[in-house]
Amino acid sequence: MFYVIFDLEWNNAYDYRFGKGMNEIIEIGAVKLDEKLNIADTFKQLVKPKLSRKLSSRFKNLTHISLEEINSSGIPFENAVSDFARWSGGEDSVFLSWSNSDLYVLIDNFKKFMGSSSVDFIKKYADLQKYCQSFIASDGANQISLSKCAEIFEINVDTDTLHRALEDCCISAECFRKVYDRKKFSGYVTECDKAFFERLVYKPYYLTKTVSEDFNVNTQELICPYCKSGMRVLKNYESVNKCFRTVCECTQCKKKFWAFIRAKKTYDGVVVTKKINVMNKRRAAAFSRKNKLM
Numbered sequence: 001m002f003y004v005i006f007d008l009e010w011n012n013a014y015d016y017r018f019g020k021g022m023n024e025i026i027e028i029g030a031v032k033l034d035e036k037l038n039i040a041d042t043f044k045q046l047v048k049p050k051l052s053r054k055l056s057s058r059f060k061n062l063t064h065i066s067l068e069e070i071n072s073s074g075i076p077f078e079n080a081v082s083d084f085a086r087w088s089g090g091e092d093s094v095f096l097s098w099s100n101s102d103l104y105v106l107i108d109n110f111k112k113f114m115g116s117s118s119v120d121f122i123k124k125y126a127d128l129q130k131y132c133q134s135f136i137a138s139d140g141a142n143q144i145s146l147s148k149c150a151e152i153f154e155i156n157v158d159t160d161t162l163h164r165a166l167e168d169c170c171i172s173a174e175c176f177r178k179v180y181d182r183k184k185f186s187g188y189v190t191e192c193d194k195a196f197f198e199r200l201v202y203k204p205y206y207l208t209k210t211v212s213e214d215f216n217v218n219t220q221e222l223i224c225p226y227c228k229s230g231m232r233v234l235k236n237y238e239s240v241n242k243c244f245r246t247v248c249e250c251t252q253c254k255k256k257f258w259a260f261i262r263a264k265k266t267y268d269g270v271v272v273t274k275k276i277n278v279m280n281k282r283r284a285a286a287f288s289r290k291n292k293l294m
Helices: 057-063 067-073 077-088 101-114 128-133 146-152 165-179 182-186 194-201 281-290
Strands: 002-015 020-033 039-046 093-097 124-127 231-233 238-240 243-250 256-266 269-278
Touching (some): 002 057, 002 077, 002 101, 002 165, 020 057, 020 077, 020 101, 020 165, 039 067, 039 165, 077 101, 093 128, 101 194, 124 128, 231 256, 256 281
Parallel strands (some): 002 093, 093 124
Antiparallel strands (some): 002 020, 231 243
């Protein structure tokens, strides 16, 4: 069993063929830890970009990687990722990265340049940032940076080498050692089957048709927030700002409300959220007169 901590450096590129931007991997770095968390091996490889015509100022300022260095030592993505897969050990390894953003980028590049959304050599994965943050008191609203985590764990960091893939992996490994607990960590490890990768790349979206194959807004139950009775819909639903809106009335207390329903299509199904706001008396009376409900 090995723990492979990997880090990617990427440049903002533009795919002119499909007319959209993407993060193109420029460097892959990794450290391989044995079961005692000792570094067994390291991996570092620059990647020659296919889409990037130039390196962004932000990328150059963060990584200090130059086009000259890439042209001298870089290899095509297909070769780099194949070398990384062979080096990593595949099924005998748990892959970790600092937040899952690197995994998203790897999948995106894998799909673009390898023709598949499944990174087939990754069988087990864990979000190291999420695991380490579980040991740090916080409100959980924001992801903690690697440098901040190292500071909290009292790990010395050379800021001049931050944002180079291999160096960031070594810092991540130090953080991992500080808080490693085999039993707790096992709860953060996910089996990476085809569905795992499909779920990651699936882009949720809001439904805007009142009736579709996956959803029918007219079947949604509305409950009065005051007396908890059922309500009847007084107006056909309309789609407004990715939300379904209607006017409804409680069958018991006769109060009128605005009802807002959002339906988000996710990989696993449709997630429905509802918001019920009471209509003020003047507006309710005007609605009744207009619709002859008085």
